Amino acid sequence: MEPNQNTANDILTAGKHVSCWYEPSVQFKTYPALKENLETGAVIVGGGLAGLSVAYNLSQAGIKVVLVEDGLIGSGETGRTTAQLVTALDERYFEMEENFGLEKTKLIAESHQAAIDFVERTIKKENIDCDFDRVNGYLFLHPTDRSESLKKELEAATRAGISIKELEEVPCVPAEGNCLCFSNQAQIHPVKYLMGLCKAIEEKGGRIFTETHASKIDYTGIVSKDGYIIKAKHVVVATNAPVNDTYAMMLKQWPFRSYVIGALVKKDTLPKAFWWDTGDHTIKDCVPYHYVRLHTYSNEYDLLIIGGEDHRVGNTRAEGTTEEDRYSLLEEWTRKRFPVEEVVSRWSGEVLVPMDALAYIGHNPWDKDNVYIVTGDCGIGMTHCTIAGILITDLITGKENKWTKLYNPYRFTLKASGPFFKMLKDDLVSVLKKWFYTDTVELSDIQNGEAKIVELEGQKCGAFRDANGHLHIVSAECTHLKCMVVWNNDEQSWDCPCHGSRFTYMGKVINGPAINDLQAYSVPY
Numbered sequence: 001m002e003p004n005q006n007t008a009n010d011i012l013t014a015g016k017h018v019s020c021w022y023e024p025s026v027q028f029k030t031y032p033a034l035k036e037n038l039e040t041g042a043v044i045v046g047g048g049l050a051g052l053s054v055a056y057n058l059s060q061a062g063i064k065v066v067l068v069e070d071g072l073i074g075s076g077e078t079g080r081t082t083a084q085l086v087t088a089l090d091e092r093y094f095e096m097e098e099n100f101g102l103e104k105t106k107l108i109a110e111s112h113q114a115a116i117d118f119v120e121r122t123i124k125k126e127n128i129d130c131d132f133d134r135v136n137g138y139l140f141l142h143p144t145d146r147s148e149s150l151k152k153e154l155e156a157a158t159r160a161g162i163s164i165k166e167l168e169e170v171p172c173v174p175a176e177g178n179c180l181c182f183s184n185q186a187q188i189h190p191v192k193y194l195m196g197l198c199k200a201i202e203e204k205g206g207r208i209f210t211e212t213h214a215s216k217i218d219y220t221g222i223v224s225k226d227g228y229i230i231k232a233k234h235v236v237v238a239t240n241a242p243v244n245d246t247y248a249m250m251l252k253q254w255p256f257r258s259y260v261i262g263a264l265v266k267k268d269t270l271p272k273a274f275w276w277d278t279g280d281h282t283i284k285d286c287v288p289y290h291y292v293r294l295h296t297y298s299n300e301y302d303l304l305i306i307g308g309e310d311h312r313v314g315n316t317r318a319e320g321t322t323e324e325d326r327y328s329l330l331e332e333w334t335r336k337r338f339p340v341e342e343v344v345s346r347w348s349g350e351v352l353v354p355m356d357a358l359a360y361i362g363h364n365p366w367d368k369d370n371v372y373i374v375t376g377d378c379g380i381g382m383t384h385c386t387i388a389g390i391l392i393t394d395l396i397t398g399k400e401n402k403w404t405k406l407y408n409p410y411r412f413t414l415k416a417s418g419p420f421f422k423m424l425k426d427d428l429v430s431v432l433k434k435w436f437y438t439d440t441v442e443l444s445d446i447q448n449g450e451a452k453i454v455e456l457e458g459q460k461c462g463a464f465r466d467a468n469g470h471l472h473i474v475s476a477e478c479t480h481l482k483c484m485v486v487w488n489n490d491e492q493s494w495d496c497p498c499h500g501s502r503f504t505y506m507g508k509v510i511n512g513p514a515i516n517d518l519q520a521y522s523v524p525y
């Protein structure tokens with residue numbers, strides 16, 4: 001087998017499916033790739049909500065910024081979000097109070113409220129047309145959850161200072177019984193919001209480069225894949241999973257895949273609102289819940305956007321349901337509750353769930369003081385990324401911020417350490433699986449559109465045969481910590497079950513923590 005020059009550059013979204021946000025009405029701006037050496041105040045790696053929020057705040061504070069993104073703006077998870085900005089956290093308030101105590105839980109609540117207010121203020125200040133709406137969110141019980149959960153949540157959220165009340169029935173879904181109403185949540189069009197932030201950053205002299213992969217990152221700045229250098233006083237890694245971190249962070253968070261469908265609903269049948277259930281407690285390792293919002297679609301229809309059916313990355317078949325089945329489950333769940341017509345879009349994305357359900361924002365552990373990270377987004381990454389914009393700017397400008405300790409990436413919460421040890425065990429199992437993997441698949445057995453792990457000259461390889469019958473062969477060893485990747489047939493990528501790195505079928509890295517591509521091979525098959 002001859003190593004192949006990896007030429008995969010055609011996939012600029014994190015998967016095969018494209019979300020509903022890339023509609024013709026979006027004035028999507030592209031930027032040039034970096035073709036010169038630069039020196040700046042802060043270099044930001046990652047053009048999703050985290051990177052752009054940090055870049056926006058820093059440029060408002062008078063710091064010169066350069067942002068590099070290896071795809072297009074929003075082509076990571078931000079282009080795949082459902083963009084609900086919430087104070088209703090992924091983990092219940094009563095669980096947060098158990099882990100963090102009341103005072104810190106109040107701070108957590110305050111930070112998410114402040115993030116929503118910040119987005120609203122920024123939209124007004126910068127005149128960003130991104131379909132911002134304040135909405136109510138309704139949390140109702142999943143059949144597998146205990147009925148006292150809602151009562152406990154009402155009490156704990158109230159203690160934390162959240163605006164919440166109990167309703168006797170779920171608006172528009174009365175059969176679900178009572179629910180908790182969280183007021184003053186908000187929704188945006190995420191790509192339009194990103195475009196607005198880009199414009200404001202440029203107006204302050206900030207520079208943005210896309211299709212620019214940072215191959216090397218340290219406290220002096222970055223080096224791009226093409227060899228250009230950006231020297232910076234401050235370095236912010238906002239790549240969702242930090243690509244400058246090998247061990248410290250990725251053992252403290254789990255990668256999950258979440259699925260979304262968009263279904264048409266006759267205009268004005270439903271109000272703009274959020275609906276969530278408390279999740280399926282029968283599923284081991286993760287409590288997948290459903291999350292729903294409404295988006296304006298056409299003169300005749302609104303689009304109901306429904307997400308859920310999450311599972312650990314690479315582990316879907318262990319639960320007996322393929323990735324593709326997840327969309328059918330979402331549709332079935334939706335049709336039982338909402339008057340939807342045709343399903344017009346579907347996509348999936350990845351979220352990182354930290355062991356204590358709170359993002360890691362601040363100094364990169366065991367690194368120089370001028371290197372910062374944002375990670376551990378959970379399903380509440382819209383507010384977490386916005387909090388990162390505020391907090392990292394305060395850290396860089398030396399302004400005191402009461403959220404610093406709360407989100408400190410160094411933290412290790414003993415009470416929530418169970419997942420950490422499980423993660424260690426899972427990593428070990430994954431490595432053993434690779435060593436003892438014995439399936440003997442012939443390349444000729446692989447049909448068009450199929451992918452398999454094969455052994456070639458003693459090496460485990462991922463082989464994908466495209467629709468035209470061409471084989472694409474890459475090393476099956478993840479470039480982060482060498483776990484064996486698995487095929488995600490739905491988004492047509494090689495996904496690493498250990499910490500969530502993802503690669504295109506041609507081996508190009510599309511999700512960290514891996515920073516390097518899989519070795520691709522050209523073979524005469």
Ligand SMILES: Cc1cc2nc3c(=O)[nH]c(=O)nc-3n(C[C@H](O)[C@H](O)[C@H](O)COP(=O)(O)OP(=O)(O)OC[C@H]3O[C@@H](n4cnc5c(N)ncnc54)[C@H](O)[C@@H]3O)c2cc1C
Pocket residue numbers: 045046047048049050051068069070071072073074075076077078079080081082083084085086212213214215238239240243258259260291307348349350351374377378379380381382383384385510511512515
């Ligand atoms: C299906 C789904 C639904 C969700 N729904 C919600 C919701 O309703 N509410 C909510 O609050 N949150 C939600 N989330 C979470 C939220 O969308 C994410 O937390 C958020 O978008 C993450 O933003 P980010 O900037 O951290 O990451 P990303 O948007 O992934 O940005 C990181 C960027 O870094 C780039 N990059 C990576 N490596 C490099 C490199 N070496 N060089 C240059 N660039 C690099 C990537 O290309 C990427 O564009 C959802 C997530 C998913 C997947």
Ligand code: FES
Pocket residue numbers: 250478479480481482483496497498499500501512513514
């Ligand atoms: S993501 Fe860590 S080994 Fe693959």
